[in-house]
Amino acid sequence: MIASIIFILLFAAGAALFTVNSRKVIRNIRLGKDVDLSDQPEKRWKIMTLVALGQSKMLSRPIPAILHIFVYVGFVIINIEVVEIIVDGIFGTHRFLSFLGPLYNFLIGSFEILAFLVAFGCAIFLIRRNIIKLKRFVSKDLDGWPRTDANAILITEILLMSAFFTMNACDTLLFNMGSHHYNIAFANPISQFVMPLFSGMSEGSLIFIERSAWWFHIIGIFAFLNYLPYSKHFHILLAFPNVYFSNLNPKGKFTNLESVTNEVKAMMDPSFTPPPANPDKPMRFGAKDVTDLSWKKLLDAYSCTECGRCTSVCPANITGKLLSPRKIMMSTRDRLVEVGENIDKNGSFVDDSKSLGSYISKEELWACTSCNACVEACPINIDPLSIIIEMRRYLVMEESSAPTELTGMFTNIENNGAPWQFPPSDRLNWKNE
Amino acid sequence: MSEALKVPTMADYMATGEMPEILFWVGCAGSFDDRAKKVTKALVKILNFANVKFAVLGTEESCTGDPAKRAGNEFLFQMQAMTNISVMNEYKIKKIVTGCPHCFNTLKNEYPSLGGNYEVIHHTQLLQELLSSGRIKIEGGSFKGKKITFHDPCYLGRANDVYEAPREVMLNLDAELAEMKRSKANGFCCGAGGAQMFKEAEKGDREVNVERSEEALALNPDIIAVGCPFCNTMMTDGVKHFNKEQSVKVMDVAELIAQAKDL
Numbered sequence A: 001m002i003a004s005i006i007f008i009l010l011f012a013a014g015a016a017l018f019t020v021n022s023r024k025v026i027r028n029i030r031l032g033k034d035v036d037l038s039d040q041p042e043k044r045w046k047i048m049t050l051v052a053l054g055q056s057k058m059l060s061r062p063i064p065a066i067l068h069i070f071v072y073v074g075f076v077i078i079n080i081e082v083v084e085i086i087v088d089g090i091f092g093t094h095r096f097l098s099f100l101g102p103l104y105n106f107l108i109g110s111f112e113i114l115a116f117l118v119a120f121g122c123a124i125f126l127i128r129r130n131i132i133k134l135k136r137f138v139s140k141d142l143d144g145w146p147r148t149d150a151n152a153i154l155i156t157e158i159l160l161m162s163a164f165f166t167m168n169a170c171d172t173l174l175f176n177m178g179s180h181h182y183n184i185a186f187a188n189p190i191s192q193f194v195m196p197l198f199s200g201m202s203e204g205s206l207i208f209i210e211r212s213a214w215w216f217h218i219i220g221i222f223a224f225l226n227y228l229p230y231s232k233h234f235h236i237l238l239a240f241p242n243v244y245f246s247n248l249n250p251k252g253k254f255t256n257l258e259s260v261t262n263e264v265k266a267m268m269d270p271s272f273t274p275p276p277a278n279p280d281k282p283m284r285f286g287a288k289d290v291t292d293l294s295w296k297k298l299l300d301a302y303s304c305t306e307c308g309r310c311t312s313v314c315p316a317n318i319t320g321k322l323l324s325p326r327k328i329m330m331s332t333r334d335r336l337v338e339v340g341e342n343i344d345k346n347g348s349f350v351d352d353s354k355s356l357g358s359y360i361s362k363e364e365l366w367a368c369t370s371c372n373a374c375v376e377a378c379p380i381n382i383d384p385l386s387i388i389i390e391m392r393r394y395l396v397m398e399e400s401s402a403p404t405e406l407t408g409m410f411t412n413i414e415n416n417g418a419p420w421q422f423p424p425s426d427r428l429n430w431k432n433e
Numbered sequence B: 001m002s003e004a005l006k007v008p009t010m011a012d013y014m015a016t017g018e019m020p021e022i023l024f025w026v027g028c029a030g031s032f033d034d035r036a037k038k039v040t041k042a043l044v045k046i047l048n049f050a051n052v053k054f055a056v057l058g059t060e061e062s063c064t065g066d067p068a069k070r071a072g073n074e075f076l077f078q079m080q081a082m083t084n085i086s087v088m089n090e091y092k093i094k095k096i097v098t099g100c101p102h103c104f105n106t107l108k109n110e111y112p113s114l115g116g117n118y119e120v121i122h123h124t125q126l127l128q129e130l131l132s133s134g135r136i137k138i139e140g141g142s143f144k145g146k147k148i149t150f151h152d153p154c155y156l157g158r159a160n161d162v163y164e165a166p167r168e169v170m171l172n173l174d175a176e177l178a179e180m181k182r183s184k185a186n187g188f189c190c191g192a193g194g195a196q197m198f199k200e201a202e203k204g205d206r207e208v209n210v211e212r213s214e215e216a217l218a219l220n221p222d223i224i225a226v227g228c229p230f231c232n233t234m235m236t237d238g239v240k241h242f243n244k245e246q247s248v249k250v251m252d253v254a255e256l257i258a259q260a261k262d263l
């Protein structure tokens, strides 16, 4: 009874906290500029099924793809077990799903195998990060918190799975003993190998260990849920909407700024009257801060898994330049979180004399060749390039700050209609040369 | 080949009251860059040979605005775009072939919402059309035994998912086509895009074009084929960096066809 009350309180607290945190994230994403991505729903569902659910873009690197599938499928399916834990916790039942009979046997058996694969996958991932030291994981992009975050989650998952095996092993031992409450047998393809660790213990100790593992498992899951919004692991939820709202245009197509179109039209055609400007929001060309980016870019930033596939194919990064598309996404998120905290503290945003430019330097921005390799490589269709371009737009159109050679190129196009200094009248000379 | 090139302008066509099949958008590089001008002429020779009724805008053409746009100067881009659109709409242009993937991408994707709606193809797609419809045929194999590797231009490949047209064109050459490890959707940039062509690279360990040329040269090709004037410059410089310019040629797909036809 007391256990049930404690459980219900914990469960409610976990759910409430998660709701509050998720709301904050949604509010932050909504700080972005409006963009309508509700077109072509059938195509979007298809892409989401293929890329998010089917993880089709992971396949280019088969080994991590398989391990990731283990962890991901395991993680999702084992959540059925969590339903049982929650019901047991609230009503004080024991293995309430056991009424399913042979199906229950099959379920627990499969959960155990999946849990083993999850733990195995996580172990290999830890090895890849910390012992083999794959290049994209030792990158300085991840120094500090991001690296700890990745390891913490992997270790937590292994611990959660171990608790699951411990719980099942003790349960079976208690069943074999004929212990009163433990009256349900189930398939134990993995936990039978854990049983010897606990055999010979007294009934009391076994019950204690079984209960501890049970509580650890479920508290761990609540904690995990609430850790998500602070972690790159938020991608397990956000990957789905993020892929749904993917860019469906050819990758080479950049947006045409409407505000610019109005000005250019007004210049070229005196009879054109531009629509009245919105007095609440001063017009800005390009992105100075995260709030100048579309909400989709901000969703991108929260969804980024920090996997570094983008950076590992970036020609600028590969040849030693400062630019790293992964870091572009991480910086965008860091700044967005900072803006969100500012709003939480002050009620509304108060100027902190910082901007996205405080996180992303000009040197990074100007090194991009706009080659789209990062966009192609991203397993969840994130588009770092569009943020780079929005920031360049701000630098050029609001700050008049471009590398000198580019300013020269602009002048040439303006005066000669070509990026070099050739007179337009010579444009057809090649035909007689 | 001594016949003079036939390069009618749209203005010439207007004077006769006729319409060409297609507008050839030459581009700034194709008009002014010495190396790219040769590619332009090779393409014109093919068009002349296949009796394609085409026209150029000549002095009425102006930069599409691509380098300005990629560098963040949306204002200048849209000025260029609207100027070009008003010229082309005046001439009632329907179909365009470009000699440059950057022009191709910009005209195809970024002009429509500004009022410029045309069917736009890249010159390798036109060559593919001409070959598959039999308007040009390639017999005999002056490229027999030669090894060719194709460098995908980012703005043709990843940006617009055109991977097969240049390859199918080259299949007609009876040469050995070797693929680099990073090709098609995984192609590696030459380093020129995003307005990098017009500035020094940022501080780093090496140049992007050197990295890419090294990869191409590792296949020991006779020819590195390209489909973009900027890739052409970048790969040519890269080959020179490794002192291989005597044994390895960098050539546009159009030049390969022109040479195969002895034009």
Ligand code: SF4
Binding pocket: A310, A313, A314, A315, A316, A317, A323, A324, A325, A367, A368, A369, A370, A371, A372, A373, A374, A375, A384, A385
């Ligand atoms: S588009 Fe820019 S950031 Fe992305 S891979 Fe290419 S050079 Fe790197």
Ligand code: SF4
Binding pocket: A303, A304, A305, A306, A307, A308, A309, A310, A311, A325, A326, A329, A377, A378, A379, A380, A381, A382, A384
């Ligand atoms: S942007 Fe995509 S590829 Fe790059 S680190 Fe994030 S999830 Fe990975």
Ligand code: SF4
Binding pocket: A419, B027, B028, B029, B030, B062, B063, B064, B065, B066, B067, B100, B102, B103, B106
């Ligand atoms: S896009 Fe490139 S080739 Fe085309 S017109 Fe402009 S600079 Fe010239």
